[in-house]
Amino acid sequence: MTFKEILNIELYNKGDFTLTVYNIFLILVVILVTLISLKIIRRFFKRFIKREESERSSYWSVYLILRYVVWVIIIIFLLESSGLKVSVLLASITALLVGVGFGIQQLFSDLASGIVLLVERNLQLNDVIQIQDGTVGRVIHIGLRTSRLKTRDDIILVVPNSKFVNDKIINWSHMDYNTRFSVDVGVAYGSDTKLVTKILLDCAAKNGNVSAAPKPFVRFNNFGDSALEFQIFFWVRESFWVENTKSEMRYAIDDEFRKNGVQIPFPQRDIHIKSTVDQNKTH
Known part of the structure; x- marks a missing residue:
């Protein structure tokens, strides 16, 4: 048996559709070539990403769109080469999707949204x-x-x-390269507000994650029920870890307040009890 005869061996035959060894061989070769080609293209895009770091996301989006388009074309080609009529197959799939449309509506919504994002x-x-x-x-x-x-x-x-x-x-x-955040703090009534402002600015200046420009600033927000309410505003370059920066700021503020005798009050209420016992006795 020759190699050509082996390729022509029928593995499945039903109606107008015939699947031969040649079809399987062709599918495997095309998939392998496609995978290798996409890998080469990906390396090509990675080189551009390294050169143009600022355009990294753009290059990656183009690569993803290209990859999906290539696979769609390859699948259609393989179906046609296998003897399947894509038009008939699409019509059958459409009829099926109409019947289960409500069940997979979210799936298509996610797929369409993915294309929009890219x-x-x-x-x-x-x-x-x-x-x-x-x-x-x-x-x-x-x-x-x-x-x-x-x-x-x-x-x-x-x-x-x-x-x-x-x-x-x-x-x-x-947003801008620097993003603004803030830390709230309250101090006891009678505290030196100028000293509090200086401490807050110093703590922001000493933190390595806080940008020097724009400069941090302090806002005296309000006379609260139990405290004088301040807010220190600052800018950071890495917003992803800003909660860690805020925590470092609070530690530093607490240390400096202790050193300078500035108290952070706790909520308190003064209760005045008026007795009416003596008044009742007189009556």
Whole structure:
């Protein structure tokens, strides 16, 4: 038996569809060539990413779109080469989808949202975002149906892409290079407000994560029920770890307050009891 005869061996035959050894061989070769080609293209894109770090997300989005388009073309080609009529197959799939449309509506919504994200590029790799439930994370992967976030607790969160399109999302990375945050603090009545302001500014200046420009500033917010309420505003370059920066600031403020005799009061109430016992006796 010759090699050509081996390739022509029929493995499955039903109606107009015939599957031969040649078809299986062709499918394997095409998939292998496609995988190798995509790997080469990925290396090509990585070179550009290293040269143009600022355009990293853009290059990666283009690569993802290209990869999906290539696989769609390859699948259609393989189906046609195997003897399957793509038009007939699509018609059958469409009829099936109509019947189960409500069940997979969310799936198609996520897929469509993934395409929107890749085209509009409102969400990109390494963006620091805050989703609607308050969770803050860094984008480490953008897929066609889902994306992955790495939270501040080093937890990988898988989020459907429709959440990014339909919900309100705060993208900290789309703001200025420096992002402003604040720490609230209250001091006891009678404290030297000028000294408190100086301590807060010094603590911000000594923190390595706080940007020197714009300069931090202090706001005397209010005369509270139990304290004089201050707020120190500062800018940071790395917003993802800002909660750690805030914690460091609070430690430093507490130490400096202790050294300078500035007290942080606790909520308190003065209760005045008026006795009516003596008045009742006189009557």
